[in-house]
Amino acid sequence: MSVSVLVSGATGFIAQHTIKLLLSKGYNVVGTVRSAEKGEHVTKLFNSPNFTYEVVPSLTTPGAFDDVVKNHPEVTVFLHTASPVSFKVLDVENDMLIPAVEGTKNALNAIQKYGQQIKHVVVTSSVMALVSVEEINDPSIRITEDSKSSVTWEEAKANSVIAYFGAKKFAENAAWDFYEQEKPAYSLNVIRPVLVFGPQAFDSEVKDELNVSAEVINQLLKLNPDSKLPEEKGGFVDVRDVAKAHVAAFEDGFNEKRLLMHSEMFTAQKLLNILNGHFDELKGKLPTGNPESGNEDPVVAEIDNLQTRELLGFPFVDLHTSVVDSVAQIFKAKQSSK
Template sequence: MSTTVFISGATGYIAQHTIKQFLDHGYSVIGSVRSHAKGEKLLKSFDNSRLSYVVVADIQQEGAFDQALKDHPEITGFLHTASPFHFSTDDPEKDLLIPAVKGTTNVLRAIADHGANIKKVLVTSSYAAMMTFGDEMNPSYVRDELSWNDLKWDDAKQNAIAGYVGSKAFAEKAAWEFLEMEKPGFQLATLNPAYVFGPQLFDEEVKGTLNTSAEMINQILKLTSADVVPKESGAFLDVRDVAKAHRVAFEKDEANQHRLLLQNGRFTSHVIRDIIAKRFPQLEGRLPQGAAESLAKILSRYCKLDDSKTRKVLDFDYFTLEQSIYDTVKQIAVANNW
């Protein structure tokens, strides 16, 4: 019999790629979805007998995961990927902060109470939990796996961006505090990806508006030559590498009790624009103008990133930014019959 893992938020961008990673390596996967309709669509998309689903309509509800774990004692690993990631809210506390923290604590409480056979838990956190805004543009600062953002709860309530950044830190801290206080019988690791690029797992998931990270690429494709490229920037990793990192971290004891910083360098929207122009010359005439500054000059203003501990644990090569952007745009181009 194959090892069974549970993946919350199974219809998500990262989650679907992660499900594929585990199925491809012989695991059985039980995913949580918000409705039977979403679950049936997931099963049809994967068409794999080792995938099943349970409905968890609201991860904020106390005991949300209890029944699923009672019904499936065969589960030995739990990957909690379900957490809100969007900036379209006027109430960050209600829509971002509370769901992220309650969802995480509900998962861990359910595992402690009803998941006796679960030995490894992964929580999908974010680079946002490590990022302090004031240090991001400080080239003498070094951010690593031990870094935390310094947002207070009241500050995180002020707007959607602060709410998201705060939600990731508060939820992750809740997980580590649970481990320290409860001393459950499972090992914990958190994965902290930066912006996640790369194709959707299924072509039919390509819609007019994509998930928050991938939409950064899509929005450049929606611009015209008369538009201005947004001044967005950050660190990135391809979604396929994020998914592989989840599997490798699950399999390796070296990941236990660690935070894993997932990134493969920085980008700017202008860099994305230039990659698109290079790899899709047929789009050159409709894209905005490129950047006046070199990437090296732009990046010299940012803090340094030290993910050496993470790379030692994971020990595999990542997709380059160019390949990630190319694969993303190629899929969008096919979907739109360019």
Template structure:
């Protein structure tokens, strides 16, 4: 058993990380932004007493010293899984609303651990394929992305628009974490998780259709008939199921071989067209809302897309990825449970 601090416990990914940590017998304190969120999570895990599941309120992770109190525990923490990431929809100032919070949130927790949680040996941080992909090179057929790739975006390009700002925030925050470990030489090792589009079932007690995580919105929209006449562009053509990603976080904490490694976590390719086809095959009740075989859009580009190398995550963590069909079927079920 490990005593673990999990940040952002009511988030899409973190809610699944929490389930797996508890299933694996670990003792968890999770940060949430409000007592109301803490109560919802506690209510859904009534079988766990305070020694197995407790909460710390951190209202704004972008404040200096936000985690100073949260990292202090009795018994002391031995590991930290940092999934919390500030996200703003109405971005008017990329630097202040995207870049600063992402970087300060990430370096802030590392500083707090070094200062006040000396027994922490493992830190796992949720990063993103956004910190790997070169968004300026399009679908880049012929190139194979792996952990050795870094998004080359510059601070000047980052502030040009919110899309650049988002990708840059992930890139700069992850780089800042690796720089911290190299320069500060803390007692802990670092592992970073770099997933592309994350699909999969939502944790129903935390979600409604209106507060859905962005990546699952495409599934909801297809179910609701918004792709009947034209399927939206797929955008990112690789994906992972949230449950597999959550397991990777926990295994990266548990396995010594994961220390100081970056993990590019993807199950493979998908398109919006394939999502619509799976829903059509598995759920007859949506037949009249779904696109037909001749509906335009949502397919792979004619020129092809980049390749990927996910061998490190398979070999080091021993992951067997779920299929796209299983993921979509389970996601639709979970969306039906909140009114889709």
């Protein structure tokens, strides 16, 4: 009998890739979505008899995942990818911080009450759980799997950017605190990606504005030759590697691992060099900036994820491949919509 996996936040960028990978490997998947409309949409995308969905309208409702876990006693793996990622919120505490923490607690409480058969839990976190806004741009800082953030709840309430760093930290802390206090029988692992690039899981998901991380590349395509280069810089990882890490975390028997997903550094100049060098259709349409400086790494915190790379054992997709695949898909989607 094939293994059943519950994936929260099934409409998300990382989640769609993870579900696609799970289905290709023969798993049954139950995805949670915020509405039946979204559920029907992803059901059409995955187009598999092995995918079903459950509606969880709000992460913060007490017992949000209780019925889902109760209704699926066949599920033995829970991948909790659902978390608020929009920076366009008015109330950061209620729209970012609390949902991130309560969503994680609700998932783990549901397993505690109704999911005794669950053997593996994987939580999607972020490199931002490990550092403050200032530290991530500080070249004297070295980020590893063991780094810890100093951001407080009060500091996180200041604006949506700090709140995002805080939300990731507090949600991940909630998972580890629960795990240490309750000592459940399942394994717990956390995936912490840096900025995630790469194509959408399905061509039809390419929109004029993409999710926060994929939009970094998409916004470059909207520039003209006289545009000022954006300030974007930092660590990147391809979404397909992040999906593979979610699956490896339970398939390979990891426990209490904090996987730091980082491939290489990028700057807006590096990205533009790839775009201008690879796509003939973009020649003369984008700024060129200072191409020679594109070989230089950005002045930001160092990221050392040797532990993670050794654990996973697969090579990460490089920046050039990720950017080319993403943009080729955007062009393909534009052509098919004409």
